[in-house]
Amino acid sequence: MKLCVTTLLLLLALSAILSVNAYKGEPVYRLNTNIRPESYTVVLKPYLLVSDGPQRFTVDGEVFITIRVRGEDVSEITLNAHQIEITSASLSDNSINAGRLIQTFSTGDLNYDETAQKLTLKLQKELMPNGLYLLHLEYVSQIRNDQKGFFHVNYTDNSGNEKCVGLTQAQPINARMIFPCFDEPSFRAHFSLEMSRPANYNTVFNTALMETTTDGEERFWDRFGSSPAMPTYLFAFILSEFVSHGSDTYKIVTRVEHENKTDFAYKVGERATNAFNEYFQIPYKKSISYMQLAAAPNFPFNGMENWGLMIYKEHVLVHEPGYTDDWSNKQFTLSIIFHEISHMWFGNSVTYNWWNHFWLSEAFARYFEYFMAHKLYYEYRLADQFVVNEMHLALSLDASKSTQPLTSPDEEIQSPSEIGYKFNTVTYTKGACIIRMMATIMTQPNFDKAIRDYLEEFLYKSTTPADLFKHIENNWPTATPIDLYQFFYDWTEQVGYPVLFVNASVEGVVTLTQERFLYDSGDGSNKSLTYVIPISYATEHERDFSKYNFPRFYFWKVDNMTISFDKPVKWIIFNLFQTNYYRVFYDRTTLLNIKAALMEPHHSEIPAANRAQLIDDLFNFARVSMVDYETVFQFLEYLANETDYLPWHATFTNLPRVTQRLTRQQQKDFAEFLNITMVKVYTHLGFTLTNLTILDTYNRNEVISWACKYHLFDCDKRAQLLFDKFKKSGTKPAPDFRETFYCSATREGTFAYYQTLKNRFDDEKLVSEKKKIIRAMGCTGHLYEYHFDKIISGLIPKEYAMDAITSMYTQNPDNVRSIFIMLTNSIEKLAEILGGYSNAANLISDIANYLTTHEQKKLLEDFVKTNGTLFESSVPKLHHAIYVVDTNLKWAEKRLPRLIKYLKKSNAASISSLTAFSLIFISFSHEICC
Template identity: 30%
Template sequence: MGGGFYISKFVGVVGIVFGAGAVATVIALAVVYSQEVAKNEAVSPTNGGSTVKPPVTTPGGSTVVPQVTTPVIPTTAPSNEAWDKYRLPDTLKPEHYNLTLWPRLTVNAQGLYIFTGKSYVVFQCVKETDLILIHSNKLNYTKWGDDHLAKLSALGSTPVPTIKKSWLQPTTQFLVLELNGKLAVGESYQLDTVFVGELADDLGGFYRSVYLEEGEEKVVATTQMQPTDARKAFPCFDEPAMKAIFHITLLHPPTTVKCCIMILNKTSSYCPTSFDETKKMSTYLLAFIVSDYDYINSTSDNVLIRIYARKKAIADGQGEYALNKTGPILKFFEKYYNATYPLPKSDQIALPDFNAGAMENWGLITYRETALLYDPNMSSNSNKERIATIIAHELAHMWFGNLVTLRWWNDLWLNEGFASYVEYLGANEAEPDWNIKDLIVLGDVHRVFAVDALASSHPLSSKEEDIQKPEQISELFDAISYSKVRSSIFSTYLNTFAYDNTVYTDLWDHLQMAVNSTGTSLPTGQTVHSIMNRWVLQMGFPVVTINTATGMINQQHFLLDPATAGSVPPSDFSYVWIVPIRWMKTGLLQKQTWLEDKTVTGESWILANLNVSGYYRVNYDNANWERLLNVLSSHHESIPVINRAQLVDDAFNLARAKYINTTLALRTTKYLRREREYMPWESALDNLDFFYLMFDRSEVYGDMQAYLKYQVEPLFKHFENITRNWTDVPNGHTDQYNQVNAIRVACSTGMEECQTLTKGWYSQWMKDSAKNPIHPNLRTTVYCSAIAAGGAAEWEFGWTQFKAATIAIEADKLRFALACTKQPWLLNKYLEYTLDATKIRKQDATSTIVYIASNVVGQSLAWDFMRDRWSYIFTQYGGGSFSFSNLINGVTKRFSTEFELKQLKQFQADNSEVGFGSGTLAVSQSIERTTANIKWVAENKKSVQECKNSKP
């Protein structure tokens, strides 16, 4: 039995202290990043193509376009520890960058889009050295007069050493300069470079996004620097701790719109355009864009707010919702953080091609169009929620992440975890009627539990030395870093480390200060450090078992497959946590006292982790489980809605981990015929989805369909009645979600009335494509149902509408639904489309493959497709892309046979040289998951069939 259990006192500081033991929210689509591999070698450091110098503005103001010069072909460098390592040495510290970039928005004679640049960086020597390392990736340099790749100058009186040798080190992505002498400590130096790169369509660094407007193809030159792609745009000290001030000038066609992280300080009718110098900041937060966009603007407390988008999108009012919500959310965070917004403006821009959901560039936040633009005639309730939460998430970063920044990527959770929690608070401020904070449980707790219960999970904070390569950094952008945190931020912490970098222990120090100042009591002998380190430095979470017969309480590291316990790495804390417990007894909240008296015995039912305020699962003795099941079947409303969802989720996962039997877990769903709330239904459907994945290719499938059809029928009738035969929209935010669930499940389980309804709506639209009769809330599920029930005509109509869609949110609904067809030949054609960027944008390719794999008919097709083309996909879509993790997990999640496990291991072996980039961990997790699935199916198939055949 583990010690350290207690009742939460609901004091604000206590909530903060135990925050990392509870769970925040996550944007599944937020912060996924691309480490691209260019298709074209024409401007790579090793090719022999021409190099174009950037234009130079003369003192008189005229612009001169330099001539083509001979490219630099790097020499073969000898091995050396310094430049063969991935981390920068601690010898130099950047102070100031001056950068001029000229993106070409039309192709050159070689058929390439390129950009040229001229840059200098001023840095200080902090340790004596005769070596300069600065990051550079896929840039080609023009030689200076001394035949080297850069020019070095001294800004003080100390003589500057000459450059002995210079070369590019592609593996570790460095421009290397060996010197004939040593730089002097405390002296400042200037490094000048002239370079060219490809403005590729790879979604990383300085890249291009292409779209059609009124039949004309237009090009946007835009950026995505996080985590390690600023070095693709210009040579820089590309680590988060290397903060500096940036002065940026963009050269551009006179008709384009220019935006950067800071405001203009000089403009003209012709290029160049210069911007105010930035605050002291990290390279990954830099952004600059040249586009043919319009914008709308407003002012909130002297902060200029602008929403940029395609001209038609702005003209159609699609930016109004974001503009209206940004000001209130900024005000909320200023109050919440007790710190003023540090910049004079907040620009937000919607991009047609963007691999992440959004990116928190300081002062110029970039978004996918679906994450920023809202059209009431096309956007669903869930689309609006996503926009509100993503805006809140990115604005939260303006303080926590941008003003105060992690020192190294091993503490990524320090940025993303807090933003993922407070995004719900910001969205709640923007839309107080939604009661959105409750959805943290579904969007966050349950999601991260699924990953963190694997032996291949990882702690929140890794050791710095374990995270070195760009692909290792990209792997950290997962559910653990985003979801396994819940806390609050003190103004003392933000003020102390403003414009600086921190590690997680700095936050614990400031939390301890808050505890001391308020007199809040902690468990005996514990401090903020000792409590929080258990949640940060060891992976996983506990299951707390309460025995109401004996009063005993214990905790154990929860593993979805107990057989993997031997492969779990050792922990300094022995996988024991300090766990906050809040509980109720027979519907009454118990007095909040320390749980050391173990007053949990008796004949009444006990429910722990009230409102899911803690990051753990709860198990009970059989007698208490039976009492809880009786409550659900007789008067389920006496258990809070959130805990009804929790009971279902805990039971199903405890069954998978063999703490309870599967029959007990399935019995938690039998009361659903009386349930009308969204959260319990969503929890049940999420967990039953695993059963469908395991059995939708077996004889058990029919029994499952009949059971779920029986359970959902009353819910379908309920919404039919309250919407007056589907003509009205439910009032409540989550009621609108549950209406979608009712239609989706009723149709997918074969309810004839539902299928007639959806096919009728879709057929009506096919007859008059200008008049879509389907409400935006219902379109995804109706499109999917109708296409699944139809044939080639329905699919081709959906494809035509997808290609014609001018609003990204509508296109996304259709893109998902096209994967629902049951025709293998159509799914194969759709898979081929994913590798044609003129049909499916690169940003959407991997998610489209996963959609197809989610279809039982398409699963084997998608797996064969991914295996056969892995080398091409990996090369074209970037080894550092976070979407590879989603791709591998998504295509293999149904695997549950020995043959599939053998194929998966063979896939891992066959592609060991190609690699998996940010999907490396996902391959291991898929093997672990498949092994567990095989055992689970063998052990549970019979009991599932027996339970499904019984009536409640």
């Protein structure tokens, strides 16, 4: 197909554009279903190069849409278009008299509703029911710079040349910026592409390249095969100088200098596809023979699941040996690739019918990025990490008025901004938690069967949650009675979740009640919501957690439930492995009994996920005054016996809310508390052990970070000794450990340590590594004035200034006051370095979070009084910072007195433990010497 080439300047071209009538009235966003697209041929001639002159970043476009009439009395055709200028439009017969022109549309026939982003073409004659027609539109559009639709990004290659890439992001509703289309997920159609490109460029599309021809202008036309029937949001192409490598049907697409750095990603993609093929029992190749994983130098999302052409941020697929090939980077790659490939089934072959059901795709993708990846890459223990990474995150996001249900009412999700609202972490993370809860209750074989049945029935179709629930219900085990539709409703259409209150004060009897958990019960949220709660529990008499990890019954309809036991129960744990989506509040005696059980050998077989749950729940209960922080810390005493990553990670995630509010003196008492609780884990993980598991490696990173931050044990000294060793040998510590280690060595290290890092920073080329080093330089405890001087005198490049400054106060609680004074005394210079007073205000607001005394608050107030006018429109940020400090001070005065007393007491008590610590220190010293 040949495009009518426009060689006029854009302005001249615009004069030929059909003058489209503006639509007036209330916007109706949805399209009529009386016309459905069956296939599209998109023909694009983009002008991407500098040599294209004034036409650069415009596109001459053409689209042929085969439409089927699905209703009667059809007198107009409405489809989506946004920021596209139509230059001609016509309709032909595409059935009996194929090719016969029915209507050429004139100006008066076209109406455009800008708010609803809809174009309506008025017909002179009604269309035949069930008729097949060909709509042909010519238009001019833009290659955008906002990472939507068809957009361009630049990168610099290894030889220092500036390169330009054209690529797409059509989800959620940006396909309408690339070509006029029926841009709703339920309008599936086949797509093919014809792309004109410069000679040194190539095109990749959802499907394989079929043919390339020259058009005689030092350009070529690439023509691609037809895609499976799919929603518009999966349409994708890349116009670039990239290279592809792999097999005929499975390829990685990158810029040439990264071609050899994608081995890990390549294998992961291959293994993931094979695993999903086997698991879903619908082969990927049933729908599309081609799979490409492309790395974009700049992209709005970590990954996008375009069918046949997944596009990823470059650092997902590309690993720099020695820099970004550590465990955490690889885990990131695993998760994102498994996520996107699972979408080939959940999302692509079966699609949610509208955006209010978006979770039908994303909840499963988030679930599989853990649980399928866990099966193949067991060493990452992703199924175990799910609780601390996803469940705890979901429970924190879903406890405020700002949360949203998984399924929003249809009428609330109509406009572009309402559709954007569904792209919310709750959709992904809570969605995955609910899927996991259902999968566990059903047992894996039943769950697997349900989703296979669902995928098979709705292949190439659009679905609602009811379609999924039907198959869940068909495969639901019948052993325990439950109102399943109430269960689905509570967890997908209601917001929030409950706390299960456990009262075991009567011997042999446990009473349960429930209440919705909210961070602010006065924020207007509905407090009275209740939920069908699956009740699983284990006790010291029934401590096989795996065996009892299924609901013994459901708590619903009634105000309370009781469980009676034949014999007294010392400890009881509910919600085993935190499989179900709720928190558990234990009465004080039960909590103390649980703590005692955790102190027993092997923590009385209470799993790490439940230990992490207990900690996360307690911190959150303290946050809303359901318990005092003293209770939380008393419980944390058990950590003296804990070495597992999950409970420690839950602790380290929650601690800053408290530690940031402690004064300098109180920090010392807190350090003593850590001194006691961390000694076992610190000894267990060591500094130099190389055969740690992945989770132990993650744990060691956090443990050393906290230990050195509070100058515990011999942490500073060991970091410095190791630093000397690395310096001498000229090697670098492992990437997993590097930033923590550099920071820990620099904190108390001499000038030589700082200078060594500065030299490494100057020599380093990779931006991500430079950032790690500069943050570590900011950790310096006593050279912060020297470091700051380097920043404001321009010896550290401006683009690294924010990272260089932030770690100074976040990593050295003792220095916050001095650093605040130092920064504010140089505010003019600081603003210049940071690129203006708006950024300076952001920095002052951030450090304000670490101010903990009335004297420090006064320093901030005086600063704002004296210098506020400098900040002009950013001054409200400073006033807000004062408000935050004031709120934090009041919060600490109200909420922390008992904790502070407790910490003092435990400090005094720790003196008796000194002998033990001395012994540990001796053993560490021995390890260093050898």
